[in-house]
Amino acid sequence: QKEVEQDPGPLSVPEGAIVSLNCTYSNSAFQYFMWYRQYSRKGPELLMYTYSSGNKEDGRFTAQVDKSSKYISLFIRDSQPSDSATYLCAMSRPYNTDKLIFGTGTRLQVFP
Amino acid sequence: DVKVTQSSRYLVKRTGEKVFLECVQDMDHENMFWYRQDPGLGLRLIYFSYDVKMKEKGDIPEGYSVSREKKERFSLILESASTNQTSMYLCASSLSDRGGYTFGSGTRLTVV
Secondary structure (H helix, E strand, C coil): CCCEEECCCCEEEECCCCEEEEEEECCCCCCEEEEEEECCCCCCEEEEEEECCEEEEECCEEEEEECCCCEEEEEECCCCHHHCEEEEEEEEECCEEEEEEECCCEEEEEEC | CCCEEECCCEEEECCCCCEEEEEEECCCCCEEEEEEEECCCEEEEEEEECCCCCCEECCCCCCEEEEEEECCEEEEEECCCCHHHCEEEEEEEECCCCCCCEECCCEEEEEC
C-alpha cells in the first residue's frame, strides 16, 4: 500500500465550477501538508502549505486537512481554464520536513 | 524571484552513454533533490543531499550517481544510460527548517 493515495483523474469540469481534489494517507505521523500545481512540461510549483489540521484559504484556493480521517483536500472555487494542470499532494513528518512524500497527481481540465 | 535552473529542457542520448544532468539554485538552500517523474508512477526520489559533498540514496538510486561540490549545484549522473531511464527528471531544493520544495522546469531525457 502506498503511503499517499491520489486519484489520477482526469477530472474535467466546466469553467466556474467548484473543484475538489483529494488525497488519503496512511502514516499518522504526517504533520505538514502541501499542494503543488504542475503545468504540462513544467516543474511543480508550491500552491498551498498547511500544518496539522484545519483549513487554509488563499484566494480561490482552500486547503483542508482532516487528520482524524487521514484525508486532505484542495478546493478551487470559480475554476478557470488556466487552472488546468496536474495537482500533486505532498506531506512530511516533523523533524523530517525535508523528505516529502508525494501523491501521483490528479490531472484537472477546466473547459470554457 | 527564487530559481532552480536545470541546464537542459530536452536531451536525447544513446544507450551506454554517460549522461550529466545539471541543477543550480540561487536561494542558498541546504537541501537538494533529484526526482524522476513517469506517468502513473508519480515522483520518485533518486538521490538527495543535505550539504556540500553529502549525498543519500533515495528510493530508486540504481544506475545513478550524484555530485555536490558546491552548495548551489547538484548534478545527476547516469553512468551508462539505458532505455528504461527515459523519463522527466526534476531537480528541487529546500531550506532545512521548513517544508516545501522549489522545483526546476525539468529535463526530458530520451535514451535511444
